[in-house]
Amino acid sequence: MPADGAIEGGLGASNKRREDVRFLKGTGNYTDDINMRGQAYVYFLRSEVAHGRLKSVDTTEASAMDGVVRIFTGADFEGVGGIPCGWQITDRFGEVMQEPAHPVLAQGKVRHVGDPIAAVVADTLEQARDAAEAIEVDIEELPAVINMKDALADSSNKVHDDLTSNLCYDWGFVEENRDAVDAAIKGAHHVTTLELVNNRLIANPMEPRVAVGDFNSGTGDHTLYTTSQNPHVIRLLMGAFVLGIPEHKLRVVSPDVGGGFGTKIFHYAEEAFCTFAAKACDRPVKWTSTRSEAFVSDAHGRDHVTKIELALDKDGNFLALRTDTHANMGAYLSTFAPSVPTWLHGTLMAGNYKTPLIYVNVKAVFTNTVPVDAYRGAGRPEATFQLERVVDKAAREMGMDPIALRRQNFITEFPYATPVAVEYDTGDYEATMAKLEDIADLAGFEARREDSANRGMLRGLGVNCYIEACGIAPSNLVGQLGARAGLYESATVRVNATGGLVVMTGSHSHGQGHETAFPQVIADMIGINPNMVEIVHGDTAKVPMGMGTYGSRSLAVGGSAMVKATEKIISKAKKIAAHLMEASDADIELANGEFSVAGTDKKVAWGDVTLAAYVPHNYPLEDIEPGLEETAFYDPANFTYPSGAYACEVEVDPDTGKVTIAAFAAADDFGNIVNPMIVDGQVHGGIGQGIGQALLEQASYNSDGQLVSGSYMDYAMPRADDVPFYTVDHSCQTPCTHNPLGVKGCGEAGAIGSPPAVVNAVVDALQRAGHDSITHIDMPLSPSRVWSAMNS
Amino acid sequence: MYEFDIEKPSTVEAAVAALADGDNMALAGGQTLIPTLKQRLAAPEKLVSLSGIDSLKHIGMDSGPDGDFWRIGAGMTHAHVALETEDGNFTTLSRVAGNIGDPAVRNRGTIGGSLANNDPSADYPAVVLGLGGTVVTNRREIQSGDYFQGLFETALEEGEIITEVHLPVPEISNYQKFVQPASRFALVGVFVAKFADGVRVAVTGASEDGVFRWSEAETALSGDFSASAVEDLQMEDGHMIEDLHGTRAYRAHLVKVMTRRAIQAAV
Numbered sequence A: 001m002p003a004d005g006a007i008e009g010g011l012g013a014s015n016k017r018r019e020d021v022r023f024l025k026g027t028g029n030y031t032d033d034i035n036m037r038g039q040a041y042v043y044f045l046r047s048e049v050a051h052g053r054l055k056s057v058d059t060t061e062a063s064a065m066d067g068v069v070r071i072f073t074g075a076d077f078e079g080v081g082g083i084p085c086g087w088q089i090t091d092r093f094g095e096v097m098q099e100p101a102h103p104v105l106a107q108g109k110v111r112h113v114g115d116p117i118a119a120v121v122a123d124t125l126e127q128a129r130d131a132a133e134a135i136e137v138d139i140e141e142l143p144a145v146i147n148m149k150d151a152l153a154d155s156s157n158k159v160h161d162d163l164t165s166n167l168c169y170d171w172g173f174v175e176e177n178r179d180a181v182d183a184a185i186k187g188a189h190h191v192t193t194l195e196l197v198n199n200r201l202i203a204n205p206m207e208p209r210v211a212v213g214d215f216n217s218g219t220g221d222h223t224l225y226t227t228s229q230n231p232h233v234i235r236l237l238m239g240a241f242v243l244g245i246p247e248h249k250l251r252v253v254s255p256d257v258g259g260g261f262g263t264k265i266f267h268y269a270e271e272a273f274c275t276f277a278a279k280a281c282d283r284p285v286k287w288t289s290t291r292s293e294a295f296v297s298d299a300h301g302r303d304h305v306t307k308i309e310l311a312l313d314k315d316g317n318f319l320a321l322r323t324d325t326h327a328n329m330g331a332y333l334s335t336f337a338p339s340v341p342t343w344l345h346g347t348l349m350a351g352n353y354k355t356p357l358i359y360v361n362v363k364a365v366f367t368n369t370v371p372v373d374a375y376r377g378a379g380r381p382e383a384t385f386q387l388e389r390v391v392d393k394a395a396r397e398m399g400m401d402p403i404a405l406r407r408q409n410f411i412t413e414f415p416y417a418t419p420v421a422v423e424y425d426t427g428d429y430e431a432t433m434a435k436l437e438d439i440a441d442l443a444g445f446e447a448r449r450e451d452s453a454n455r456g457m458l459r460g461l462g463v464n465c466y467i468e469a470c471g472i473a474p475s476n477l478v479g480q481l482g483a484r485a486g487l488y489e490s491a492t493v494r495v496n497a498t499g500g501l502v503v504m505t506g507s508h509s510h511g512q513g514h515e516t517a518f519p520q521v522i523a524d525m526i527g528i529n530p531n532m533v534e535i536v537h538g539d540t541a542k543v544p545m546g547m548g549t550y551g552s553r554s555l556a557v558g559g560s561a562m563v564k565a566t567e568k569i570i571s572k573a574k575k576i577a578a579h580l581m582e583a584s585d586a587d588i589e590l591a592n593g594e595f596s597v598a599g600t601d602k603k604v605a606w607g608d609v610t611l612a613a614y615v616p617h618n619y620p621l622e623d624i625e626p627g628l629e630e631t632a633f634y635d636p637a638n639f640t641y642p643s644g645a646y647a648c649e650v651e652v653d654p655d656t657g658k659v660t661i662a663a664f665a666a667a668d669d670f671g672n673i674v675n676p677m678i679v680d681g682q683v684h685g686g687i688g689q690g691i692g693q694a695l696l697e698q699a700s701y702n703s704d705g706q707l708v709s710g711s712y713m714d715y716a717m718p719r720a721d722d723v724p725f726y727t728v729d730h731s732c733q734t735p736c737t738h739n740p741l742g743v744k745g746c747g748e749a750g751a752i753g754s755p756p757a758v759v760n761a762v763v764d765a766l767q768r769a770g771h772d773s774i775t776h777i778d779m780p781l782s783p784s785r786v787w788s789a790m791n792s
Numbered sequence B: 001m002y003e004f005d006i007e008k009p010s011t012v013e014a015a016v017a018a019l020a021d022g023d024n025m026a027l028a029g030g031q032t033l034i035p036t037l038k039q040r041l042a043a044p045e046k047l048v049s050l051s052g053i054d055s056l057k058h059i060g061m062d063s064g065p066d067g068d069f070w071r072i073g074a075g076m077t078h079a080h081v082a083l084e085t086e087d088g089n090f091t092t093l094s095r096v097a098g099n100i101g102d103p104a105v106r107n108r109g110t111i112g113g114s115l116a117n118n119d120p121s122a123d124y125p126a127v128v129l130g131l132g133g134t135v136v137t138n139r140r141e142i143q144s145g146d147y148f149q150g151l152f153e154t155a156l157e158e159g160e161i162i163t164e165v166h167l168p169v170p171e172i173s174n175y176q177k178f179v180q181p182a183s184r185f186a187l188v189g190v191f192v193a194k195f196a197d198g199v200r201v202a203v204t205g206a207s208e209d210g211v212f213r214w215s216e217a218e219t220a221l222s223g224d225f226s227a228s229a230v231e232d233l234q235m236e237d238g239h240m241i242e243d244l245h246g247t248r249a250y251r252a253h254l255v256k257v258m259t260r261r262a263i264q265a266a267v
């Protein structure tokens, strides 16, 4: 509820984010704010070596120390389930992927720095830490498997001894096209080849992960409070696969969550541990990750090594595209890890272009590193980066203008079925490109370049397009592709007697602003002030079974469920109104919060109808039930396909190699927009993370498997002064054709579309300065890397 | 953290007495020490907080037989140093102090703590060595050339407390810091100072041996204080740090670029 009770607008209004008031005042309720009476604390003793055989874990001395409640090791989890993987990939040869066990606490071996070996539960955290230091761990160190290509070449050193190799799967897509693509590339007029790395990232949400397990021995009910983007998914995975707790005895609550970016989708060992230990110790058990722990236990993102080839005819028409990618899975399969380099990546390789033949090969590899899974964009940034880099390189090689080459190959007719299995419903790539040229003032670039040159700086311009598939996802389709979950969304709309509404949504807000945007949709449908609508989310005891928030799906899927439920509400309310006004249902109209009878001046207010529903004195009880509460589940018919064109201008300091982002413009097509300010914010944040990936961020392992960038001393997060003031526009709108709101989703676009623009711009700057041989630099484009490229 | 006691004396003498037991440690701004304790990398019996000692908190000009110098108490925070030197008289120092870390760090971290710690990427060591300053302790005065002894190594003995720093006033000076992108400490920082009797150039961030003077540049600049004077010099890269953020060659190159920029900014 807005503090000042101001009248807020409906669809299309930039209402200020009501949730920010409590976040900014420090009155939010984050998981770490939850403290249970009598709670104990857990400290995880984590492996300091990347790969080793656990010979013994002796807890005798530690167990006797002050305050220790109980110490758990892998042995305590014999017979308990392991952390499950939610997606099974079938490889090129029709075989299912290799799927290793993932025990809650290490059994037999440790497989990455940070792998939990033991968990000490004690009265205080410091006591737990003291005791952890007294645990004697005997590890026989093994050579670390770090480099993906080495991992495949040498199967004598395996991350998982019981698997046949370090290969998780060898995926080909579309396998039937393999020979045709090879032939097209062989015979092409021109082939542009690029080898590149999509750097490993650590999401670093502002709030680290937290889990509090609670067990009520009186009722046998378990509760887990956790920093999750999808509490029902955690309840299902942990209850059914790890701990064997039926869902009606397990409640999962994710209250205010301070950022997720994907890394809080997954079910983690610490959640299962706290739930398990709360019962075993008969005390609530709390874990709060430190930032250092987050670096070695939160799933990482990206980490692809790719070779991409684009074949063109002499006029620049794209003929075929072939990619060969190694994707790092890390030491275990995180919840959705196998889907990221495959279905969220291969299906995007057409981009905005009508390339007729595409073949994508992905080898997923186990290494002694932290598991890798979805991070903002998940697979789509990796696809976009390689495609938009190779197109740029092709333009340079063929002496063509990079924008003209893109335009020439744009898909222009919709719906469009790509050769990589998806069908784009709508889009207008020419419109976003034209908009970009305008808002980025591309015509004025030359003058700005001269100005930079006068200051001794090398200015470059990078442009790219992107397409993404979000609004994830049609359940029957993803089921065929190996998902072990449905991807619908749910909503219950409860109308109170006095007319206010509460929406229980399966979507989860961890920074997206649902509490502000969702009410605007309902308010618009009924014609009331959005401040009459309250959003409830993040509690399996309150909300119908929902799948949570990721893949830019909340408004497109969760919002659609909410619309469906509200339509049911309105339909029932009209029946009540018809009864009250003694008219026929079909003649009832709803506008501005009033029901009227068409063609008459009869009216009844929204609040009178809702009151009648709960005080049914004058009510058609023989036809309809009292009350006004409806639930809907919505399963999308297709993905949604936001798209756009981005431009980045950089200045490179030739003396130091330092890259400064001078300007960044984004022209996006997100379909219809509910709250433009929130959309701006999502794009700003996404571009910020994309610039972080392009210039700064790098999770770096040495050959021993130590995470060299294991703290903010070495892992460079983007700060405010690393990014410019953005120019963003989302006035190009081709509404989605298959969801009721015509919305497409905007959460990931910025992170997907921005890295290639930055790298294209730096290459442009260097080539304009005469460094013709520099055709690519791997991200992050740190000063040292850029300078080294200029001076090698 | 491990458990420890804390004592907050109000005089240097009392602090020195409290530090007599070798397992005790001085605590100044805590910006380095507290994170170290949190990671359980140090286990002092007792912390002796210096923050209650008023005699460590002063800053001003003084003059001696060798001319004017700044006298700065070891307990002066970076924020205070920045503020007190801002108005015309020593803007170079003000800018150095005002660019250390972030406001939270500057409002707690002290010049004494920074010098005692002697992080190879810290800024103050370049200032003190570049000005040929003196580190004053409860026992003696230590010339900067003797004080800095390598990575995190100084001439300080057990239980010795820095009380103040003396910085000779140069004709002109400048500090150029090229930040390491993650920590924003100096990837390479160069302090250049011109005195009537010569030029001093001190480099931080670059070397595996900590802060050092670039003597070839000093000689060249003492004859001709211009950017072109260092153009033909070659910085040896054998002792340079090589890590995620820069190769040896890159750091050696940056030393020259930052030196040139410091001269250009100074004149």
Ligand SMILES: Cc1cc2nc3c(=O)[nH]c(=O)nc-3n(C[C@H](O)[C@H](O)[C@H](O)COP(=O)(O)OP(=O)(O)OC[C@H]3O[C@@H](n4cnc5c(N)ncnc54)[C@H](O)[C@@H]3O)c2cc1C
Residues within 6 Å of the ligand: B025, B026, B027, B028, B029, B030, B031, B032, B033, B034, B050, B074, B075, B099, B100, B101, B102, B105, B108, B109, B110, B111, B112, B113, B114, B116, B117, B119, B121, B122, B123, B124, B156, B160, B161, B162, B163, B183, B184, B185, B186
């Ligand atoms: C986020 C962050 C960013 C930073 N960025 C920079 C930067 O850009 N540049 C930079 O130079 N530094 C930087 N620092 C370090 C900062 O300047 C510290 O304040 C400084 O290094 C230590 O000073 P302190 O007063 O906090 O000392 P403390 O942490 O309290 O003490 C450090 C050590 O010095 C000893 N000690 C303290 N005072 C005395 C004394 N008077 N006599 C003898 N021994 C003493 C202590 O026993 C301890 O061993 C940064 C720190 C942080 C946390």
